[in-house]
Amino acid sequence: MSTSVPLIVKLLASSVSVANRAGKIVRDVMSKGELGIVEKGKDDYQTEADRSAQRCIIASLAAQYPNINIIGEEDNPDTEGDVPSDWIVIDTDKDVLSLECPSSLQGVKEEDIVVWVDPLDGTSEYTQGFLEHVTVLIGISVNEKPVAGVIHQPYYKTLIDGEKKMGRTIWGLQGVGVGGFTPAPPPDSLIITTTRSHSNALAEKGLQAMNASQVLRVGGAGYKVLQLLEGVASVYLFATSGCKKWDTCAPEAVLSAAGGKLTDILGNYYKYGASEQRLNKTGVLAAVNNELHSYALSKIPEELKELQSKK
Numbered sequence: 001m002s003t004s005v006p007l008i009v010k011l012l013a014s015s016v017s018v019a020n021r022a023g024k025i026v027r028d029v030m031s032k033g034e035l036g037i038v039e040k041g042k043d044d045y046q047t048e049a050d051r052s053a054q055r056c057i058i059a060s061l062a063a064q065y066p067n068i069n070i071i072g073e074e075d076n077p078d079t080e081g082d083v084p085s086d087w088i089v090i091d092t093d094k095d096v097l098s099l100e101c102p103s104s105l106q107g108v109k110e111e112d113i114v115v116w117v118d119p120l121d122g123t124s125e126y127t128q129g130f131l132e133h134v135t136v137l138i139g140i141s142v143n144e145k146p147v148a149g150v151i152h153q154p155y156y157k158t159l160i161d162g163e164k165k166m167g168r169t170i171w172g173l174q175g176v177g178v179g180g181f182t183p184a185p186p187p188d189s190l191i192i193t194t195t196r197s198h199s200n201a202l203a204e205k206g207l208q209a210m211n212a213s214q215v216l217r218v219g220g221a222g223y224k225v226l227q228l229l230e231g232v233a234s235v236y237l238f239a240t241s242g243c244k245k246w247d248t249c250a251p252e253a254v255l256s257a258a259g260g261k262l263t264d265i266l267g268n269y270y271k272y273g274a275s276e277q278r279l280n281k282t283g284v285l286a287a288v289n290n291e292l293h294s295y296a297l298s299k300i301p302e303e304l305k306e307l308q309s310k311k
């Protein structure tokens with residue numbers, strides 16, 4: 001049966017299943033309490049959860065899709081050894097597997113795809129106990145465009161028949177929409193969501209220019225995009241460099257499948273080909289619809305745009 005499922009749909013269904021497994025790894029590392037923190041650079045950390053979740057995701061997808069280029073955030077010195085067998089997930093999410101593939105994506109081949117993996121988005125928040133901000137991101141791009149993605153939130157709590165369930169998985173597919181949660185309209189006033197742990201003078205300049213009624217400072221690109229989709233914030237602004245392709249690929253795919261838009265602060269889309277530079281040099285501006293995105297873009301000072309484009 002699965003041979004008749006178009007590649008993009010099957011890959012998205014695999015990504016949902018493996019993101020759930022990676023989320024469990026993220027919770028298990030925290031429960032054990034041995035985070036194994038490594039400082040990669042200034043304000044840039046990696047934990048055992050980042051390393052293990054990435055090994056789980058890449059090993060699982062590479063085993064099933066050998067010709068897809070999969071790029072993960074972490075340089076894993078320990079990828080050489082065997083990945084534990086219970087980390088290799090070959091299940092596919094049944095609901096996603098039954099989605100109708102849009103005609104524009106039906107002929108996609110493994111060679112056309114680049115998958116961007118952020119095994120743990122919001123590492124600073126993870127180490128500081130802001131666990132709700134943490135997400136696992138798997139972004140699927142075709143010919144440089146994010147067309148499908150998964151945002152898994154390992155610490156999201158729900159009660160099902162009186163029983164506590166941990167984690168939820170949100171997916172998006174171009175031309176189909178989003179699933180795994182209920183989107184909500186944006187707030188009535190302008191509420192901006194932005195970085196909690198990576199601000200600088202340029203980022204603050206951008207925020208000031210927005211003249212927002214409220215600024216929410218939270219961790220992770222995945223969580224900020226969830227706030228847009230759930231009507232908690234109107235605009236996500238990070239008017240400086242620092243985010244990378246693995247931070248924005250899945251969030252952009254999910255947001256655009258829901259009718260939203262994620263660009264740099266000049267209003268240009270990022271490209272997700274394998275040879276693109278990892279750094280999103282010119283910042284992030286995102287909103288749940290084009291109108292809010294254009295409004296926010298019009299408020300960014302020209303001087304700030306010029307400064308960023310020259311960097």
Ligand SMILES: Nc1ncnc2c1ncn2[C@@H]1O[C@H](COP(=O)(O)O)[C@@H](OP(=O)(O)O)[C@H]1O
Pocket residue numbers: 042043044073118120121122123124194195196197198199218219220221238241242243244247
């Ligand atoms: N100056 C910087 N240096 C390193 N990473 C940065 C950064 N600014 C943003 N990022 C990365 O972009 C993601 C979202 O950032 P923020 O939470 O500050 O909005 C985080 O991903 P990771 O947690 O996956 O590394 C964060 O590390």
Ligand SMILES: [Mg+2]
Pocket residue numbers: 044045046073123
């Ligand atoms: Mg990181």
Ligand SMILES: [Mg+2]
Pocket residue numbers: 118120121122220221246247
């Ligand atoms: Mg990240």
Ligand SMILES: [Mg+2]
Pocket residue numbers: 050073118119120121122123
């Ligand atoms: Mg990360």
